[in-house]
Amino acid sequence: MSSETAAKTAAPADAEQPWANPHSSLFQNRIVLTTYPGQSVVDPVELNWGHEDPVQRGPILVSRTKETIKKRNAIGAHGGSYAIYNALAIASGDLPPDFRPNFENTQPTFQPPQQPAWSDPTKIVSMDPFGHNVSALFKDRLAEGLDVRPSIAITRAHMRVAEIVDSIKAGTLDVDGEVVINRQGDVKVTKVAVEPVWHLPGVAARFKVDEGILRRALFEFTGGSYPELVTRPDMKVFLPPIGGLTVYIFGPPERVSDPNVKLALRVHDECNGSDVFQSDICTCRPYLAFGIEEAIKEAQNGGSGVVVYFRKEGRALGEVVKYLVYNSRKRGGDTADQYFTRTENIAGVRDMRFQALMPDILHWLGIKKIDRMLSMSNMKHDAIVEQGIPILERCPIPDHLIPSDSRVEIDAKINAGYFTTGKKYTEEDLKQVKGRGWQSWEDVVH
Numbered sequence: 224m225s226s227e228t229a230a231k232t233a234a235p236a237d238a239e240q241p242w243a244n245p246h247s248s249l250f251q252n253r254i255v256l257t258t259y260p261g262q263s264v265v266d267p268v269e270l271n272w273g274h275e276d277p278v279q280r281g282p283i284l285v286s287r288t289k290e291t292i293k294k295r296n297a298i299g300a301h302g303g304s305y306a307i308y309n310a311l312a313i314a315s316g317d318l319p320p321d322f323r324p325n326f327e328n329t330q331p332t333f334q335p336p337q338q339p340a341w342s343d344p345t346k347i348v349s350m351d352p353f354g355h356n357v358s359a360l361f362k363d364r365l366a367e368g369l370d371v372r373p374s375i376a377i378t379r380a381h382m383r384v385a386e387i388v389d390s391i392k393a394g395t396l397d398v399d400g401e402v403v404i405n406r407q408g409d410v411k412v413t414k415v416a417v418e419p420v421w422h423l424p425g426v427a428a429r430f431k432v433d434e435g436i437l438r439r440a441l442f443e444f445t446g447g448s449y450p451e452l453v454t455r456p457d458m459k460v461f462l463p464p465i466g467g468l469t470v471y472i473f474g475p476p477e478r479v480s481d482p483n484v485k486l487a488l489r490v491h492d493e494c495n496g497s498d499v500f501q502s503d504i505c506t507c508r509p510y511l512a513f514g515i516e517e518a519i520k521e522a523q524n525g526g527s528g529v530v531v532y533f534r535k536e537g538r539a540l541g542e543v544v545k546y547l548v549y550n551s552r553k554r555g556g557d558t559a560d561q562y563f564t565r566t567e568n569i570a571g572v573r574d575m576r577f578q579a580l581m582p583d584i585l586h587w588l589g590i591k592k593i594d595r596m597l598s599m600s601n602m603k604h605d606a607i608v609e610q611g612i613p614i615l616e617r618c619p620i621p622d623h624l625i626p627s628d629s630r631v632e633i634d635a636k637i638n639a640g641y642f643t644t645g646k647k648y649t650e651e652d653l654k655q656v657k658g659r660g661w662q663s664w665e666d667v668v669h
């Protein structure tokens with residue numbers, strides 16, 4: 224079957240939408256399902272992952288637009304999971320497929336100093352260390368018509384968090400005019416958004432798996448969406464369709480990489496139900512708010528405070544699995560001794576967050592040690608220490624911030640080895656730690 228016939232079978236040409244027409248000059252006439260090294264259509268721009276000179280390192284190119292498709296040196300698409308919305312915008316006619324962003328005035332509000340880790344291919348494997356300066360570094364490539372896109376953006380803002388406002392009112396947090404700028408609780412922050420860019424040999428090494436097995440698993444379990452994972456072993460970079468992360472920096476951002484000042488750090492994995500909607504079955508929002516407050520205090524004391532927020536909802540199992548687990552917990556008798564089993568029964572594992580890639584952002588920021596780690600998680604702790612960043616003190620969430628229904632979660636975690644300075648529980652104790660019962664939970668009077 225010719226590609227033209229295939230195109231007609233899949234989507235009849237529509238004269239009203241020139242980009243849907245297989246003869247349109249906006250798309251290649253031939254649909255390129257996959258490529259192989261050495262083909263005439265394959266002429267990738269050189270990419271030297273780990274090179275300290277960003278121009279020698281080369282731009283990451285994933286776009287399949289007419290000007291860039293031959294030059295691609297990476298698999299996937301920009302935007303993480305939002306790539307699908309981008310495709311939808313083009314399919315629906317809202318966005319021309321040859322649209323190119325105007326990068327004027329989008330440059331970072333703060334230039335993080337280049338760190339040795341930026342050119343160490345073992346230290347940064349899951350983000351592009353030069354992703355924030357793309358429009359300046361590769362302006363010649365952009366002028367040639369190549370579709371190079373940033374994968375990091377750095378801005379600054381004011382934020383106001385209810386718990387921070389409460390602490391100011393209670394007199395436990397000062398208004399210093401620099402970090403906390405007024406009694407209303409406005410806090411100055413520098414924010415860094417990062418989308419995932421994976422160097423597959425480095426990711427495979429981090430997980431101690433064979434790169435070929437990693438590529439095959441990624442191909443098979445994304446429904447065969449990225450055949451070049453298999454056919455183009457020469458393309459080493461993959462932009463996966465997953466969420467990224469945001470860094471919130473309190474205090475002057477240049478202090479983050481200064482080993483002579485103290486650093487307080489919280490690494491937080493998304494929990495929308497608690498973080499935003501404040502459901503009380505877990506400690507996520509209280510711990511996040513505690514982390515923000517401690518980060519602010521460290522900045523006020525002349526140090527630096529950092530909160531890294533990862534889009535890994537429900538331990539990266541997603542909200543559907545998470546809610547199924549909630550139901551199974553509540554209906555099965557919600558006790559701390561059963562907490563992890565309930566998740567394993569449904570998801571097969573208790574956690575898919577894979578903290579092994581998490582320390583990349585700390586290397587990128589130039590963090591050399593963590594004075595106060597605002598987390599009890601051993602998985603986060605071990606991943607960071609394994610990457611050569613010492614943690615000097617670990618700070619558990621204070622007891623008074625733990626909602627009563629979330630004791631099941633926190634006590635199960637402590638029993639499983641999470642760090643605590645407080646009481647440790649026996650299996651017998653855990654049976655006694657119960658959440659709100661099924662009856663009071665389900666039989667809500669409407």
Ligand SMILES: [Zn+2]
Nearest residue numbers: 494497505507
């Ligand atoms: Zn949570």
